[in-house]
Amino acid sequence: MTDFTYAVDADGVATITWDVAAKSMNVMSMTGFAELDGHIDAALADPAVKGVIVTSGKKDFAGGMDLNVIAQMREGGAQAIFDGVMQMHGVLRKIERAGMDAKTLKGGKPIVAALPGTALGIGLELPLACHRIIAADNPKAKIGLPEIMVGIFPGGGGTTRVSRKLGAMAAAPFLLEGKLSDPKSAQKAGLIDEVVAPDELLARAKEWVLSAKDADLVKPWDAKGWKMPGGAPYHPAGFMTFVGASAMVNGKTQGVYPAAKALLSAVYEGALVPFDTALKIEARWFTHVLLNPSSNAMIRSLFINKEALEKGANRPAVPDQTVRKLGVLGAGMMGAGIAYVAALAGIEVVLIDAAQEAADRGRAHSESLLDKGMKRGKVTAEKKAEVLGRIAATTDYAALSGCDLIVEAVFEDPGVKAGVTQKAEAVIPADAVFATNTSTLPISDLARASARPGQFIGIHFFSPVDKMNLVEIIRGKETGDVAVAKALDFVRQIRKTPIVVNDARFFYANRCIIPYINEGIRMVAEGVEPALVENAAKLVGMPLGPLQLVDETSIDLGVKIAKATKAAMGADYPDEAVDAVLFAMADKGRLGRKSNAGFYAYDDKGGRLGLWEGLPQDYPTRSDQPELTEVQHRLLFAQVLEAVRALEAGVLTDIREGDVGAILGWGFAPWSGGPFSWLDILGAARAVEICDDLTARHGKRFEPPALLREMAAQGQSFYGRFAPDKARAA
Numbered sequence: 001m002t003d004f005t006y007a008v009d010a011d012g013v014a015t016i017t018w019d020v021a022a023k024s025m026n027v028m029s030m031t032g033f034a035e036l037d038g039h040i041d042a043a044l045a046d047p048a049v050k051g052v053i054v055t056s057g058k059k060d061f062a063g064g065m066d067l068n069v070i071a072q073m074r075e076g077g078a079q080a081i082f083d084g085v086m087q088m089h090g091v092l093r094k095i096e097r098a099g100m101d102a103k104t105l106k107g108g109k110p111i112v113a114a115l116p117g118t119a120l121g122i123g124l125e126l127p128l129a130c131h132r133i134i135a136a137d138n139p140k141a142k143i144g145l146p147e148i149m150v151g152i153f154p155g156g157g158g159t160t161r162v163s164r165k166l167g168a169m170a171a172a173p174f175l176l177e178g179k180l181s182d183p184k185s186a187q188k189a190g191l192i193d194e195v196v197a198p199d200e201l202l203a204r205a206k207e208w209v210l211s212a213k214d215a216d217l218v219k220p221w222d223a224k225g226w227k228m229p230g231g232a233p234y235h236p237a238g239f240m241t242f243v244g245a246s247a248m249v250n251g252k253t254q255g256v257y258p259a260a261k262a263l264l265s266a267v268y269e270g271a272l273v274p275f276d277t278a279l280k281i282e283a284r285w286f287t288h289v290l291l292n293p294s295s296n297a298m299i300r301s302l303f304i305n306k307e308a309l310e311k312g313a314n315r316p317a318v319p320d321q322t323v324r325k326l327g328v329l330g331a332g333m334m335g336a337g338i339a340y341v342a343a344l345a346g347i348e349v350v351l352i353d354a355a356q357e358a359a360d361r362g363r364a365h366s367e368s369l370l371d372k373g374m375k376r377g378k379v380t381a382e383k384k385a386e387v388l389g390r391i392a393a394t395t396d397y398a399a400l401s402g403c404d405l406i407v408e409a410v411f412e413d414p415g416v417k418a419g420v421t422q423k424a425e426a427v428i429p430a431d432a433v434f435a436t437n438t439s440t441l442p443i444s445d446l447a448r449a450s451a452r453p454g455q456f457i458g459i460h461f462f463s464p465v466d467k468m469n470l471v472e473i474i475r476g477k478e479t480g481d482v483a484v485a486k487a488l489d490f491v492r493q494i495r496k497t498p499i500v501v502n503d504a505r506f507f508y509a510n511r512c513i514i515p516y517i518n519e520g521i522r523m524v525a526e527g528v529e530p531a532l533v534e535n536a537a538k539l540v541g542m543p544l545g546p547l548q549l550v551d552e553t554s555i556d557l558g559v560k561i562a563k564a565t566k567a568a569m570g571a572d573y574p575d576e577a578v579d580a581v582l583f584a585m586a587d588k589g590r591l592g593r594k595s596n597a598g599f600y601a602y603d604d605k606g607g608r609l610g611l612w613e614g615l616p617q618d619y620p621t622r623s624d625q626p627e628l629t630e631v632q633h634r635l636l637f638a639q640v641l642e643a644v645r646a647l648e649a650g651v652l653t654d655i656r657e658g659d660v661g662a663i664l665g666w667g668f669a670p671w672s673g674g675p676f677s678w679l680d681i682l683g684a685a686r687a688v689e690i691c692d693d694l695t696a697r698h699g700k701r702f703e704p705p706a707l708l709r710e711m712a713a714q715g716q717s718f719y720g721r722f723a724p725d726k727a728r729a730a
């Protein structure tokens with residue numbers, strides 16, 4: 001099987017076409033690289049060849065590196081990774097020098113990259129080594145280097161070339177944030193050279209090859225007297241950039257993402273030396289990052305397993321359940337959001353509320369989101385009309401006739417939910433699936449209102465629906481496979497990531513978030529500096545400290561949940577100390593962001609000012625403050641022990657879902673790959689040791705679950721013991 005084909009036309013232009021068999025998107029493998037190398041050698045050696053076009057046989061150019069190759073490289077250890085990467089640099093550098101004389105820089109053969117569509121990762125690093133990059137004007141195409149998003153950085157020369165091409169400052173969004181652009185924006189930014197009509201792509205590439213002069217082939221960094229745009233590190237302007245970049249990276253990543261730091265080091269150190277040495281430095285830092293367990297865990301959760309779940313890794317084997325007509329009951333914050341994402345995905349939606357004005361308001365939510373999209377040039381007037389045209393807002397349940405899926409998002413009240421369930425079921429087809437978006441009520445209890453509990457399921461969205469990509473699907477006791485498949489197919493249609501869990505209090509995500517918030521509040525009650533609590537959370541990679549999080553989700557919701565939990569648990573209820581703080585805040589009317597007052601103070605416009613100064617008066621801070629690590633362990637173990645308990649109890653059935661769900665659902669320290677990946681990095685034995693210590697000093701909520709103790713005793717890891725084969729291999 002070949003990944004690249006090679007042909008020379010009558011005018012002496014060779015075309016190397018990337019077209020990996022049996023894949024819809026090209027990805028680079030080591031054998032692919034060897035093939036490419038062979039074709040480049042052939043073109044450079046053949047006197048009849050005047051120049052080369054590198055293009056794709058598919059609608060896109062390439063999606064990047066085959067991440068399994070990276071996993072394999074890692075197994076060989078540092079030397080194998082470094083050697084593999086240097087080999088890759090050798091091929092790309094050969095393309096860049098294209099046979100030219102090392103001294104005169106003359107006599108090379110022009111090599112142009114012609115990109116029909118998306119070009120990501122190595123799919124852009126290869127073009128960057130060519131002498132010119134021409135892209136088809138395809139607004140859907142994405143061009144960029146997204147490596148940083150999965151915990152690595154561009155290691156195929158992209159870091160060195162883009163920072164030298166654009167300067168460190170202008171390169172930052174592409175390298176440090178993984179920014180992707182359409183071809184026109186990529187050209188404007190200087191990332192690529194030219195954008196042409198799609199049907200002129202190859203003709204224009206050929207024209208360029210045949211007219212290119214020697215000087216057109218010399219990269220700026222290979223030319224005499226080259227200086228880094230924006231200044232190298234010891235140039236006054238460059239100095240400012242690098243000092244600023246270091247502060248910015250540490251500010252944004254809180255120092256927990258090894259890839260961001262390594263990337264910056266590669267750019268900084270590379271800028272001080274000649275190009276070929278810079279590539280070697282890039283390769284060393286890349287090796288360093290690949291050997292860090294964080295990069296392994298991030299790739300596994302954020303790329304491989306996320307994609308596996310999206311493709312239906314846990315979908316029951318029943319026929320296609322694509323949703324055609326969706327009924328949404330309740331047009332409030334959640335219902336309106338669900339209607340929007342469904343209509344956007346091409347699904348016909350009936351949006352129902354008790355009053356017509358409420359239903360209309362729900363539909364207007366879509367209109368305002370579409371208007372925002374139009375302002376940003378992402379949505380056309382036709383698209384807006386089309387999407388809005390799919391949402392019928394009404395109070396009339398008869399409109400639900402023909403719906404194959406219902407998602408209920410009315411008030412969090414079992415009585416109200418039971419009422420709308422029965423009203424809807426009276427109208428919808430006998431084989432329709434009924435889903436509830438409840439966040440706290442057991443699915444199996446709500447299913448009692450249904451005449452068809454086998455077709456009753458939980459589909460739990462996160463707020464705001466249009467932004468949050470996780471959807472938690474909850475199987476009730478009687479939920480059947482078709483309902484699960486229906487929910488999964490729906491989530492796939494709206495392009496979100498599903499996890500499937502079993503029914504238990506707070507399902508999975510909220511079960512883990514609540515103890516996190518509670519632990520933060522508990523520390524405030526104990527007299528720990530609130531700023532220490534918040535910063536400890538952020539310094540370990542949580543996007544929001546627990547106090548900010550409860551302000552965002554609202555303190556009265558916390559009170560409501562606490563009361564319901566206490567009623568359900570009775571004497572076993574462990575959170576009295578937390579409630580004392582929470583209830584006192586609520587009594588003061590400090591309900592969080594929505595009341596412009598909570599654990600934080602806010603200005604009149606709702607801008608967060610800082611921690612509320614009254615807190616230390618009510619909860620005097622102790623003179624002996626705990627160590628940072630201790631606070632971090634309390635905050636993290638509060639969450640991960642709950643995840644382990646969820647696995648132990650069979651609420652979670654797949655640790656991949658536990659990890660992916662934690663990162664997408666509540667932003668659990670993404671650098672760690674999720675709770676189970678973090679425990680694997682730490683090792684079960686060390687985790688048990690820390691928990692025993694925390695238990696002795698802070699109470700039995702930190703007691704390691706039996707499963708964790710057993711794994712510690714047997715030297716097991718979660719991915720070693722529980723992962724399906726594919727996830728383990730990663």
Ligand code: NAD
Nearest residue numbers: 330331332333334335353354409410411412437438439463
């Ligand atoms: P909301 O109060 O904004 O919206 C509820 C809507 O339901 C209102 O528009 C109300 O008029 C309508 N409604 C009430 N009774 C009705 C009836 N009998 N018939 C038709 N419509 C009726 O609430 P929300 O925040 O959108 O939450 C809805 C559901 O989603 C709740 O079960 C909640 O627990 C759950 N949920 C909320 C969040 C969140 O962050 N807000 C997240 C996940 C799940």
